[in-house]
Amino acid sequence: MTAPLKHSDPITVDVALGARAYDIVIGRDVLGSLGARVAALRPGARTAIVTDRNVAKHWLEKTEASLAQAGIATSRIVVEEGEGSKTYAGLERVSEALIAARIERNDLVVALGGGVVGDLAGFAAAILRRGVDFVQVPTSLLAQVDSSVGGKTGINSPQGKNLLGAFHQPVLVIADTSVLDTLSPRQFRAGYAEVAKYGVLGDEGFFARYAKILKLEVTRLEREIAQHTYSPRVQEDYMSGIRSGVNGTPTFFINGVRYDGYPEFGPLISALETA
Numbered sequence: 001m002t003a004p005l006k007h008s009d010p011i012t013v014d015v016a017l018g019a020r021a022y023d024i025v026i027g028r029d030v031l032g033s034l035g036a037r038v039a040a041l042r043p044g045a046r047t048a049i050v051t052d053r054n055v056a057k058h059w060l061e062k063t064e065a066s067l068a069q070a071g072i073a074t075s076r077i078v079v080e081e082g083e084g085s086k087t088y089a090g091l092e093r094v095s096e097a098l099i100a101a102r103i104e105r106n107d108l109v110v111a112l113g114g115g116v117v118g119d120l121a122g123f124a125a126a127i128l129r130r131g132v133d134f135v136q137v138p139t140s141l142l143a144q145v146d147s148s149v150g151g152k153t154g155i156n157s158p159q160g161k162n163l164l165g166a167f168h169q170p171v172l173v174i175a176d177t178s179v180l181d182t183l184s185p186r187q188f189r190a191g192y193a194e195v196a197k198y199g200v201l202g203d204e205g206f207f208a209r210y211a212k213i214l215k216l217e218v219t220r221l222e223r224e225i226a227q228h229t230y231s232p233r234v235q236e237d238y239m240s241g242i243r244s245g246v247n248g249t250p251t252f253f254i255n256g257v258r259y260d261g262y263p264e265f266g267p268l269i270s271a272l273e274t275a
């Protein structure tokens with residue numbers, strides 16, 4: 001368990017995508033408003049909640065209660081937690097369960113979980129009856145800051161991660177910060193690393209502010225990366241550096257140059273470990 005975040009008023013971000021525009025509602029306890037928001041968005045729709053076992057333990061009942069209070073029929077599809085569900089077999093299970101739950105074109109799929117559930121449920125929604133809308137209720141920090149927005153959905157192939165998928169925008173995102181209270185410190189750190197990555201790779205000013213909040217010393221390595229043009233290759237290398245750094249010695253490749261066991265990276269790693 002991590003320390004609860006401070007209370008604040010909900011923030012609504014309007015993602016202006018024309019006919020595919022949607023709201024991201026961010027704040028503590030906004031999950032309770034899910035039912036009313038879904039009822040207003042899609043009167044008469046049924047819903048199926050796709051979640052994983054971990055998240056179900058903590059948040060499924062609250063999600064169901066919110067939908068039930070608004071008079072919305074719902075069914076639950078619970079998959080195993082972890083990347084193993086983001087597979088052909090996982091997709092088959094979820095798709096068949098959605099058909100069995102009689103989710104039709106005007107109904108909604110609710111993805112309640114981290115990036116795995118969001119990607120899997122979003123992709124199942126994208127292909128069910130040639131496309132059913134879905135709502136994202138991201139429950140990991142990584143899902144709240146990254147995977148639940150932008151409309152990327154999909155599963156892994158035995159030949160590589162995220163090789164099968166579709167762009168399918170959610171119709172609503174409910175990012176309730178209180179659900180983060182049940183994340184393990186390790187899962188929380190993965191989200192922090194993602195936020196740090198945005199700063200380092202895309203916005204030096206943001207990273208400097210973020211580093212200040214986490215009381216990090218911005219090192220030569222980070223400054224060096226921040227000066228590079230954003231590139232997926234650098235992003236990938238930086239993330240694998242953070243991951244291996246959390247577990248052992250960080251190794252980076254920046255523009256083809258290998259950096260081994262970079263000692264200056266220590267403060268970021270320890271801040272992530274103690275965050």
Ligand SMILES: NC(=O)c1ccc[n+]([C@@H]2O[C@H](COP(=O)([O-])OP(=O)(O)OC[C@H]3O[C@@H](n4cnc5c(N)ncnc54)[C@H](O)[C@@H]3O)[C@@H](O)[C@H]2O)c1
Nearest residue numbers: 054081082114115116117139140142147152179182183187
């Ligand atoms: N679609 C995108 O744009 C995008 C972007 C980045 C990552 N991703 C994908 O996201 C996935 C990783 O996401 P993730 O780190 O959230 O992994 P995850 O969904 O596996 O969640 C990590 C763990 O945290 C648990 N968990 C989640 N929320 C919880 C909560 N509130 N309380 C207790 N436990 C909770 C889960 O059960 C799981 O065990 C990868 O598959 C990656 O490819 C997608």
